[in-house]
Structures are given as structure tokens and as C-alpha cells.
Amino acid sequence: MDGFVKTVNRAHVASIDAALETAHADTGYEDAASEAWGDTPHPSYPTQPEAVFQTIAIEAAYSERTVLKNISFHILDKSITAIMGPSGCGKSTLLRILNRTLELTPGARILSGKVLFRNQNIYSKGQDPRAIRKRIGLIYQRPVPFPMSILENVLFGVSFHGLPGDMPREEYARLYLKRVGLWEEVKDRLRESANKLSGGQQQRLCLARALANQPEVILMDEPCSSLDPAATRQIEELIAQLKRDYTIVVVTHNIAQARRISEFALFMFAGTLVESGPNEKIFHQPETPLARDFITGKIG
Amino acid sequence: MPASWPSPSLHAGLTVLKGLLPRSPDLSRSALSEEMARLGFMAILLTGLGLLFFIPLFTAREAYPAIFSGDGLWAFLISNTWEPLSNPPKYGILHAWLSTLIITGLSLAFAVPVGFGIGIFSMEIAPPAIRTILQPCMELLAGIPSVVYGFFGYVTVVFWFEAHWGMPTGESLLAAALILSVMILPFIASTSGEAFRAVPHDLKEAALALGVTRWHMVRRIVLPKAASGMFAAVALGLARALGETLAVLILAGNSVAVPHSVLDRGQPLTALIATELGEAGVDSPKYHALFAAALVLMVVVISINTLVWTLKRRIIQHEV
């Protein structure tokens, strides 16, 4: 079973490799494709980065129902972490806790525990949730284009917080549209409604919008699950490129995707954290039977 | 508490004020303006809804003398008749609420079966084309102003009563009730229609799959499930009927005599207020009596509304 998965994995990685080469050629980035991918094994532990996130014994509930129990983990800077598990295990809830959008749902709240972002508890009394949300962006499962033009969509967050320096707005938007590989497709229709874009384009637009906000961390909640395979591939390539500048946390229920894109993984089940660690450990030598069953597809 | 504080209430007030303000140490300007916007909108809402308490309280205050210092509540409601010109003048609203009762009861008796019928028709039997025209038709019926209905009733119903039935005057409780039933019909039809549509489709399909007739399915499945919605529709119609003024003013005959049959003339509570207010000097006993009549009306209408509201909540809770 393991061998088969590995073979499929390597073939898949190779094809993404090729696509990435082309993508990099198009956008003019200088980095070689093999830096992010290739078939060199992922480093087992990056040396000495500080932990960006640390959660300590989080317990959370929706109205009367407890949905998260005793969640403790940490996330390293400029890494890509996948949060996996069967549906309903609480992964999306956990993600929303990290950028303080859980409290937007009526009845949802943290019962106990701490969430440290760069060693500061983001839930302590004096914290302004909006300032935190600016630093930690969140992309949703379904793309949510706002009812305005493509240009205004990208600039939505920045129009509120203020553009850095005196870069003209279109210039700024172009930067991030290029970053997500959308510029060529929309450069002639920036003033058109964002609703006219395809699903994959809309999701990339949402990513551009989040990036334009200049966050430090990007959280993604199943970013590809409502997209077709081609669009999925594009998003996965983007994620790989973004890792250099941002810390990324991706929720996914797709094990193969987690293996493809992440370096670290958290595995959750029924509201608890079952296992966590670098991909080698989780995918090849899972410690708990629960994790093992999930990896091998016995549960899902 | 420091000894220097001038007073406990000031301290309390300042604490409350401090509680309203954001306490973030890195208070950005946008957070402050956000809080101001929030307080501003809240103030707008509270001001508007403060009306809900102000209008009934004001009405109650003005009604107070008529109920408690005149002949008393019983006399006001039951034993007195409306005789402002007698000596001493008496202000009883027996004729008024009796008229209201007769008119609203009659109009419900006409409008409820027809309304339910239209509701079922639009849910179950109407072809899609007809269903789409039915909606604006009901909205039209609901939008015609009360005074226009009164005029229409005058030139049709009252005229027919006088011409073909030989009544000395066509103005009567019956005439008012007939027109009123048309006025409340759209509300009953659309509310019950919503209730019928809310019955899950698979329930109806499952019944029909057993080979029963449509009427059987409607009777055994749809009506029981939609029962509370139907009840709410009736309550809504009742509340509307209670509050109508101009139509019944024109059609019911405006007589202060206590009505004995539906062909008598009458004067519902709303018409009483509208007629007598013009001749009521401020702070006169009649003035207070009119406020008392308004209070009765308001209490009944709000009670019905509360009933409908709790009913709706129970429906929602059961579905969840």
C-alpha cells in the first residue's frame, strides 16, 4: 500500500514540477522549480525558525456543543502546514480560531486555552480583533467575490487600511494580480464585475485580495474543493511559491493534496488533535492507529 | 473607592462610560470611529423603538381618567352607552366594541375559507402561469387604500342594498363586513399559502404514491402540518380587520346605538375615534374616553401579534 502511494506521489510531483517550470517561465520568477518541489525529500526540521503560532489547550464550542478539545500545537514560520481529518472533525473551526473570525458566528466561542501569535495571546482583553485579522488572512472554500469590479475587489482591504507609500492603486493591484497569475487574464477588464470570472479565477482573485492586505500568515480552508482539477493545480502551485514569504496553513480533507503541498501536518479527529509533525513522520510512520487508518484510507 | 470621589453615582456613571469605550492599549483611530459608528446606529435603533413604549404609555396616560375616575371600567366597557349629550354625559363603548366584534367576526367568516382556498389553489392546483399572476393580484388587493375600498363599497354594496333589497340605508355592519373581508383576504391567502408551501414536498409525494386522491392528501397531510401557519394567517387577518378605519367609517353607518343585527348600523372602535376626535376638546372626558377606546384596541392588536409571534417561534423550533 505504501509503495503504491509513493509511486503515485512521485509521478504526480513530477507532473506538477513540469507545470511549475512553465508557470515560472511565464511569470518571470528566477527561482528554480526544484527549490520548492522536485523529488528531494522535504527537510525534516527547518533549522531555528521561531514558532509563529502556538495554541495551548484550546477548547471551543458552538452554542451548547463542544467542538474542540485540548488542542495544542505550534506552527513554524514560513512553513506550510496541512490540517487534515474527516469532515466534521473541527478543522475549519480551528482555522477560524487562528484569525479570530470564529466569534463572528453567533454562539461560537473559545471556552478555554490560549492562542499565541508571535508570543502574544490574540484573545487577551486588549487585543483588537481587526488588527489581528489584517495580519492573518483567510481564504474560504467557496470563492467570495465582492459585488464590485475586479480592481476594487483586490484593493478592498487595502482601501480601508491605507496603501503603503504613494503607489498608485492600479499599480498596487497589478503587483498582486501578477503574483497570483491572474494579471494576464484580467488586465483588460479590471473595471468589470468580479462575478464574471470563472471559479478558479475568482479563487485566485480572493487570494490576491488577501495578499494585497499584506498579511504575515495565510490560512486556507479547503481552497480547492470547489474547483476543477486544472484550477486546483494552479492554486497548489501558488501555495508552493507563497511559502517563501508567508506562513501558510491549509485545511484539507484530501490526503494526497496534503502530501503534495505541505511540510508539516496536523491530524484531527472528532475535535481532538491526534497527531502532528513533519510529513515524513505523519505519512510514513504514523504513531497512532487512528492516524494510520486515515492515511491508508480506512476512515475518511 | 478613593475618598476624593465626589459621589458614588458619578463613579458608577464613569465606570459605565468607560465600559462602553474600547480598552485597547494600541487604540487605533479606526477602532474609535468604529465604536462611534456602532453607538450611533444603536442610538438610532433605540430612539425608533422607544416609540413602541412611548405611544402605548402616552395613550394609557391619557386614557387613565376615563377608566379610573369616571364611572369605572365596567361602565366604560359594558354598561354605559355613548351619550355625550346627556346630563351627565356618559361615555361607554359597548356599541363600539360590539360593532367591531360583529364586523370582524363576519369578515373573517367570509375571508378565511376563501383565503385558505386561494392558498391551497396556489400551492397545489394552479398551473405555474396562473400562480405567477396570483401573487401581484393579491398584492394589488392588499394595497388599495382603505378610503378607496370605502368608496367602492359605497357605490356597489350599499347601493345594491338600497336598490335591490329595499333597505332604507345600505350602510350597515354587513356592508362593512363584506368589504372588510375583501381587504383582509390577501393577507390570509398569502400567509396560509406560505404555510402550505412549507410542507415538505416528499411528504406529499409519498402520500400520493400510495394512490390517494389529491384532496385526501391535502386533508390528511398538508392541513395538519400547516395548521399553525393557518392559525397565524387568521390571527393576522383579525389584527388587520380590527385596525381598519376609513372603510368601516364610510360603510358601517356611524350610529352610536348598540347594534342588534348585522343589518343594523354600527360604529366600530376605529370609526368612533375618527368621528368623535374632531369634536373632543383636549382634556375633556370625551377626549380621555377616546384614548381609552384606543387603548383597548391597541391592547387587543398587540396581544394578537404576540400570539402570532410565539406561534411562529414554535414552528421554527420544531423544524430545527
Add this chain to the structure above:
Amino acid sequence: MLSGKLFWELWADRLFTLASWILGGLGLFLPVSIVGFLIYRGVQAISWSFLVDAPKGFPLGLEGGIRPAIEGSLALIALGLAIAVPFGVGGAIYLSEYGASSSWERMARFAAECLAAIPSIIYGLFGYSFLVVYMSLKISLVAGGITLGLLMFPLILIGAHEAMQAVDRAYRESALSLGVSRLYVARRIILTKAWPGIVAATVLAAGHAVGSAAPVLFTASVIFSRGGLDLTAPVMTLPTHLYYLVSEASSPEQTYGTAVILIIGLLLSNSVATLAKGWKQ
């Protein structure tokens, strides 16, 4: 050979279908016939002079036109909307975007629905005693305008709230994830998506208020005025003028004409509201 029960069931079903069609037909027939009847009888009275002249003749209203009534009604509505729209939409913004707990939201909504259910004559009574007498505004345009504003406020509040609640929650979450303020979200996204519904609710509330005689009967209306609008002076209004004409029973033509104007106003406001509701963002 059909069993007795089945026989009865089949006949009951046929009866049911027949009754449904009759009642459904009634539902279509009633509005069309009432409106049609009034328009048929009244359209002859409508002429340019009817719309533009003031009432003349003896008794008043026998001849001439109803221009002051049209002006008065429009002025009252404009004044009323100037009060009701800011309070209604502002209150709805608070309920929809800032509402902290859903039980407070429900109470506020319940309060608004109770206000909407209060009979319009009570608004008139309140307007008379509080605004006209107690606040010494006298029977005037401003007293009537405020009364109509009070009447329309709960309707606009409820309508605007519904329109904003209908906006998908994903928009709010997505936007707030970018760290912007709730006011910014309300302004740039929610109102953009909800404004057709808000316009529809406003137009319907205005249509309802235009036809209501009870609130203005004692707060703003006068039987005759030559025209001209003064905030402190009473005005003629369409519904009260119609009531006056019906009571005097002097000129059927004028009466039908006034009724038709009101009906046309209704048709207009219903159409605008339907158009607005159908506007896809």
C-alpha cells in the same frame, strides 16, 4: 364496482378541485374587477385641468381639480420619508451588522412588528394629541409629516432588515477576515447588495402611507386649500379629499377621478417595488 368509500373520495376530490378553481378564480377576479371598475368609471374625470387646478364650485369639489391634494400628499410623504428612511435603515444596519446577541435582535424585531401592527388611527390620535396639541405644532404639514414618518418607520425597518439579512453570510466573514470595520463592510458590501430590497420596502411603505387617511385626518388635513406648501399650514391630501367627496356625495365624477389617482399611485408603487426586488446584483 366502486366501494362506497372510494366513490365518496373521488367525488370529494372533484369537489375540492372545483372549489379550488372557483376560489382561485375569485382571487384573480376581485382585484382586477375592483380596479377595473374604478378606472372605467373614473378615467373620464382625469384631464390635465383635473390634475392642475384647485377645487372649485359650490359645494367645494364639484368642479375644478385636485392639485393641492396631490401636492399635499407628496409633501407629506417626502417629509415622512426624510424621517423614516434614516431611522429605519440606520436601525436595520445596527440590527443586522452590529447585533451582538440574537435574542436582543429578536426583541427588537418583535417590537418593530408590533409597531407595524398598531392601527393607523392610533398613530393619528397620537399625532394629534402629542404633536398638534402638546407640542403646539398645530394641524400642519410638519405634524402630518412626522406622523406619517412614524407610521412608515417600522415598515422600512423590517424591510431593510430582511434585505440585509438575505445577504449571504459568507460576504461578511470574508470581508471581516481582511480586518476591516463593520461599517466599511456595511457600506461597501451589504448595502450594495441589499439596496434593491430596501428600495422596495421604502416604496411599499410610502404607497401605504399615501393611501392612509386616518393618520393625517387630524394632524395635517384641511378640506380646502388653494395650494402652496407651508410647513406650518395644513394641506389637502388625496385620501382625505376622497373621504370629503364621498361624504358630500356632490360630484361622482370628481370622486371617481380622485379614487383613480390613488389607484394609479398604488399601481406605480407596486410596480416599482416589484422591479426593484427583481434587480439582481
